[in-house]
Amino acid sequence: MSRILRNTLLVMSGTLASRLLGQVRQTILTNLPLPDTLKDAFWVAYRIPNLLRELLAEGAIQNALIPVLAQLPPEEAQRFARRFGAFLLGVNLVVLGLGLLFAPQIAGALLFLSEAALGQTSPLRNPAVFEQLVLLVRLTLPFLLTISMAALFSSMLQSKEHFGLPSFSPVAFNLGSIGLMLLFPQSVVALGLSVTLGGALQALVQLPGLRGYGLEFRWHPAFRQALARIGPFAFTTSVRQFLNLVLLSILAAYPPAAVTGFQNGELFFTTALGLLAVSPAMAAFPRLSALGGSDRQAARALLGRLLVRLATPLALASAMMVALAPWGVGLVYALTPNFTEANRTFTTQTVMALGLALLPWGLNQLLLRGFYAVGQVGQAVRITVAVALLNTLGYWLLREQGLFALNLATALAGWVGLVAYTHRLERLGMVEGGLVRRATLKTSLAALPAGLLAHQGAVWLGAPGPFLTNLLPLLGGGLVGLAVFAGLARGFGLPLWRRDGERG
Numbered sequence: 278m279s280r281i282l283r284n285t286l287l288v289m290s291g292t293l294a295s296r297l298l299g300q301v302r303q304t305i306l307t308n309l310p311l312p313d314t315l316k317d318a319f320w321v322a323y324r325i326p327n328l329l330r331e332l333l334a335e336g337a338i339q340n341a342l343i344p345v346l347a348q349l350p351p352e353e354a355q356r357f358a359r360r361f362g363a364f365l366l367g368v369n370l371v372v373l374g375l376g377l378l379f380a381p382q383i384a385g386a387l388l389f390l391s392e393a394a395l396g397q398t399s400p401l402r403n404p405a406v407f408e409q410l411v412l413l414v415r416l417t418l419p420f421l422l423t424i425s426m427a428a429l430f431s432s433m434l435q436s437k438e439h440f441g442l443p444s445f446s447p448v449a450f451n452l453g454s455i456g457l458m459l460l461f462p463q464s465v466v467a468l469g470l471s472v473t474l475g476g477a478l479q480a481l482v483q484l485p486g487l488r489g490y491g492l493e494f495r496w497h498p499a500f501r502q503a504l505a506r507i508g509p510f511a512f513t514t515s516v517r518q519f520l521n522l523v524l525l526s527i528l529a530a531y532p533p534a535a536v537t538g539f540q541n542g543e544l545f546f547t548t549a550l551g552l553l554a555v556s557p558a559m560a561a562f563p564r565l566s567a568l569g570g571s572d573r574q575a576a577r578a579l580l581g582r583l584l585v586r587l588a589t590p591l592a593l594a595s596a597m598m599v600a601l602a603p604w605g606v607g608l609v610y611a612l613t614p615n616f617t618e619a620n621r622t623f624t625t626q627t628v629m630a631l632g633l634a635l636l637p638w639g640l641n642q643l644l645l646r647g648f649y650a651v652g653q654v655g656q657a658v659r660i661t662v663a664v665a666l667l668n669t670l671g672y673w674l675l676r677e678q679g680l681f682a683l684n685l686a687t688a689l690a691g692w693v694g695l696v697a698y699t700h701r702l703e704r705l706g707m708v709e710g711g712l713v714r715r716a717t718l719k720t721s722l723a724a725l726p727a728g729l730l731a732h733q734g735a736v737w738l739g740a741p742g743p744f745l746t747n748l749l750p751l752l753g754g755g756l757v758g759l760a761v762f763a764g765l766a767r768g769f770g771l772p773l774w775r776r777d778g779e780r781g
Contacts, residue, residue: 287440287441287444287560288440288444288556288557288559288560290444290445291440291441291443291444291445291446291447291448291556292444292551292552292555292556293552294445294448295444295445295447295448295450295451296547296548296551296552298447298448298451298452298455299447299451299544299548300544300548300609301451301455302451302454302455302458303540303541303544303610304609304610304612305455305458305459306319306458306468307537307541307610307615307616307620308610308612308613308615308616309458309462309463309468309615310462310463310615311463311465311468312533313533313534313537313617313619313620314400314401314403314406314533315406315409315465316534316536316537317400317401317529317533317534317535317536317537318401318406318409318410318413319413319417319465319468319469320525320536320537320539320540321384321387321401321410321413321525321529321536322384322410322413322414322416322417322469323413323417323420323472324387324522324525325376325383325414325417325418326376326417326418326419326420326421326424326472327420328522329372329421330420330421330424330425330428338365338425338428338429338432338507341503341506341507342361342429342432342433342436342503342506342507343432343435343436343562343563343566344506344566344649345357345499345502345503345506346358346432346433346436347436347437347563347566347567349499353499354433354436355490356493356497357497357499357500357503358429358433358490359490359491359492359493360492360493360494360495360496360497360500361429361497361500361503362426362429362490362492362493363492363493363494363495364500365425365426365429366422366425366426366492369421369422369425370422372421373418373419373421373422376414376415376418376421377415377418380411380414380415380418381411383414384407384410384411384414387525387526387529388401388402388407388410388529390526390529391525391526391527391528391529391530392530394526394527394530394673394676395527395530395531395676395677397530398530399529399530400530400532400533401529409465412465412466412469413465413468413469415469416466416469416470416473417469417472417473419473419476420472420473420475420476422476423473423475423476423477423479423480424476424479424480426480427446427450427476427479427480427483430443430446430480430483430484430486430487430490431443431446431483433487433490434483434486434487435559435563436563438563439486440560441486442482442483442485442486443483444556445482446479446480446482446483447479449475449478449479449481449482450475450476450478450479451475452475452478453471453474453475453477453478454471454472454474454475455471457470457471457474458471506654520665520668520669520672520687523669523672524539524672524683525539527672527676527683528680528683531680532619533619534617534619534620534623535619535623535680537620537623537624538619538620538621538622538623538624538626538627538680539623539624539627539680539684541606541610541620541623541624541627541628542606542623542624542625542626542627542628542630542631542680542684543627543631545598545605545627545628545631546598546627546628546631546632546634546635549591549594549598549635549639550635550638550639550642553587553590553591553594553635553639554587554591554638554639554640554642554643555642557583557586557587557643558583558642558643558646561579561583561643561646562646562649562650564579565579565580565646565647565650566649566650568650569647569650569651569652569707573651573706573707576647576650576651576707577706577707577708577709580643580644580647580650580702580707580708581708581709581712583643584640584643584644584708584712584713584716585712585716585771585772586772587639587640587643588636588640588716588717588720588771589720589766589771589772591635591636591639591640591720592636592717592720592721592723592724592762593720593723593724593727593758593759593762594632594635595632595633595635595636595724595728596632596724596725596727596728596731596758596762597632597727597728597731597755597758598628598629598631598632598635599629599632599633599728600727600728600729600731600732600735600754600758601731601732601735601750601751601754601755601758602625602628602629602632603625603741603747604735604741604747604750604751604754605628605747605751606621606624606625606628606741607621607741607742607743607744607746607747608744608745608747608748608751610624611742611743611744611747612743612744623680626679626680626681626684627680627681627684629681630680630681630682630683630684630685630687630688631684631687631688633685633688634684634687634688634691636691636717636720636721636724637688637691637692637694637695637717638687638691638694640695640713640717641691641694641695641698644695644698644699644702644708645657645661645698647698647702647705647707647708648698648701648702648705648707650707651705651707653701653705656701656705657698660694660697660698660701661694663693663697664690664691664693664694664697665690667686667689667690667693668686668687668689668690670686671683671685671686671687671689671690672686674686695713695717699713699714716771719766719769719770719771720766720771722765722769723761723762723765723766723769723771724762726761726765727758727759727761727762727765728758730757730758730761731754731755731757731758731761732754733754733757734750734753734754734756734757734758735750735751735753735754736750736754737753738750738753738754
């Protein structure tokens with residue numbers, strides 16, 4: 278078994294464990310005995326540190342620092358990591374202080390954007406709810422500091438191709454968050470602090486793998502290289518967070534439960550994306566980076582094999598998300614009467630629309646790393662800017678059409694991005710455009726009838742309902758869809774398993 282395959286399986290295992298617990302956390306949050314408006318307020322508040330997390334933590338730090346750390350001698354890499362950690366801590370403390378000071382203005386600006394977009398007053402503008410929104414902004418902001426250090430620790434370990442602790446550390450985040458919410462289910466304060474506690478635990482569980490890591494407040498020459506990479510990486514990896522901020526600004530003026538419904542549906546999407554696309558791309562990135570600097574043909578071959586491998590499960594998952602969304606949402610979230618009918622409707626609409634976005638956005642995760650591997654970050658940034666603008670324009674044009682239409686804008690932007698990324702990488706000699714087109718066409722042709730028959734099978738077995746009543750239709754429809762997809766995929770010559778002797 279190749280190292281890339283071993284690392285991929287390890288990362289996917291950690292991602293699966295953390296995503297499953299993340300789904301448990303989301304289900305508990307959705308079923309808390311709190312009004313829908315307060316749950317919406319939490320998600321609006323949490324979006325601020327979650328956006329900054331991509332700029333100052335996971336997105337930028339991990340992708341930008343791993344190549345720098347991997348290229349430095351071991352002792353120098355340790356020295357750089359200590360000094361960069363001190364720098365990162367200082368930046369986060371400044372951002373945290375400003376956020377705590379201007380929390381009312383931040384909350385007011387978010388609601389102003391939503392009200393301007395739809396021309397109506399947000400339910401969160403109610404004085405009592407707005408006060409809680411400001412409190413939640415202050416309670417969730419320290420999450421940025423804790424998750425930034427966790428991202429740094431992950432980068433240090435992944436640069437040495439040690440994926441165990443980084444892959445499973447989000448499990449600690451979810452366990453801490455779940456525990457606090459269960460202990461104080463009616464507390465808004467506990468809800469806000471749950472993410473900050475989770476981030477701290479995610480950082481702490483990685484410390485044993487760093488062997489006495491400490492901070493050192495001094496400059497390092499490699500800072501210039503790291504900071505030069507972080508800017509473009511921060512943008513390219515934070516696009517979805519920016520888009521979600523725009524979308525939440527619109528949804529904050531929707532009826533209660535719209536924001537929470539979107540968050541519920543997006544978790545379905547990010548779980549599938551993380552497991553089927555981000556995890557394999559992360560595991561392959563160190564090897565792809567090494568080949569990109571020394572053997573462009575080998576890097577191209579590796580990227581092509583990974584694209585074909587990812588397209589097949591992504592297409593199947595896409596079809597099942599669209600076809601079985603009503604039953605999947607009911608099984609995961611409809612545990613108590615606290616999960617309202619409005620929440621169910623908004624969540625289902627989001628899952629179905631984002632299911633159509635899964636295949637292109639999943640392949641884009643890998644294609645972006647193709648640019649990074651050959652040092653062409655600027656080209657990736659330019660394409661990502663265009664995709665972001667297109668997605669934002671779609672949100673604005675469809676702002677009054679409901680959650681399904683709004684999230685279709687994300688699917689459209691993903692497909693446009695896939696075409697653009699493929700074209701530029703083909704010019705760079707990093708991918709064969711025909712291979713990408715064939716893979717997406719064949720997998721889509723297999724997914725369409727699989728989804729249609731899966732939906733019909735589920736309808737025949739029962740209507741969507743509360744919790745376990747959805748299990749039989751979901752399993753039956755899923756098995757029908759899987760069987761149809763597997764048969765068609767085999768007929769199209771798509772890879773359904775790893776052939777003996779194949780190397781990653």
